[in-house]
Amino acid sequence: MKPVFIALDFVDAPTALKFLEPFKDVKPLAVKVGMELFYREGSIIIEALRDQDIDVFLDLKLHDIPHTVLQAAKQIGQLNVQFTTVHSLGGSEMIKAARRGLNEGAKQAGVDAPQLLAVTQLTSTSEEQLHDEELVPVSMAESVSHLAKIASQSGADGVISSALENDLIHQAVSEEFKCINPGIRLPNNSVDDQKRVVTPTRAFELDTSGIVVGRSITQSDNPVKTYKDIYNAVNGGIK
Numbered sequence: 001m002k003p004v005f006i007a008l009d010f011v012d013a014p015t016a017l018k019f020l021e022p023f024k025d026v027k028p029l030a031v032k033v034g035m036e037l038f039y040r041e042g043s044i045i046i047e048a049l050r051d052q053d054i055d056v057f058l059d060l061k062l063h064d065i066p067h068t069v070l071q072a073a074k075q076i077g078q079l080n081v082q083f084t085t086v087h088s089l090g091g092s093e094m095i096k097a098a099r100r101g102l103n104e105g106a107k108q109a110g111v112d113a114p115q116l117l118a119v120t121q122l123t124s125t126s127e128e129q130l131h132d133e134e135l136v137p138v139s140m141a142e143s144v145s146h147l148a149k150i151a152s153q154s155g156a157d158g159v160i161s162s163a164l165e166n167d168l169i170h171q172a173v174s175e176e177f178k179c180i181n182p183g184i185r186l187p188n189n190s191v192d193d194q195k196r197v198v199t200p201t202r203a204f205e206l207d208t209s210g211i212v213v214g215r216s217i218t219q220s221d222n223p224v225k226t227y228k229d230i231y232n233a234v235n236g237g238i239k
């Protein structure tokens, strides 16, 4: 089944755990912990979530020299999380170091190693920025598919991408390579700061491997029902 990661974009652990209380009998349940919450709470929030058998996507987007990433990834590998992220712009050696670190950390802790997802170009990067600031001469699409290929060859299991890029990435790498998609909105939701959004049903049609959903669930009047509806839709069920 394709996971729906609820983005726990909350300031601290008590707020995040309070939000999750009504979900206590909901299975499967998966969440994304990002920098905001992790920098505040550290591994305590991860332990609290794993104790409740919740799958965790720890989204820290590592990007540093390979040795530092190796050491950081060893720490993440011990946390028993299911997914984590690196920037593919850090290069093949750095991505390989992340993969190795995750495997070594997980082995040391006697847990399964997390799947490694790569960020290609941030969705906040514009085509102009790519050309004018980074001096990258190729198009955004070419850069994204090239970086996805490098990530795959370096041991990543997939990428974070707009659902609209899934086809391009699957063609460039393979059908098995995971495309996890944020930028999801329900038909009646406001778009907020996201630019190119798709509905859960459209993400299913675009062959998503799983989606990240924040405000559509966290700001819903009935978060549990919204989560279940989205989960069904992204798995090819209800519209």
Ligand code: C5P
Binding pocket: 007, 009, 034, 122, 123, 124, 160, 182, 183, 184, 192, 194, 212, 213, 214, 215, 216
């Ligand atoms: O509230 P919303 O559904 O827009 O939240 C999406 C989540 O996914 C946020 O945690 C955001 O940081 C993250 N994300 C994103 N776009 C990316 C990568 C991550 O929106 N390209």
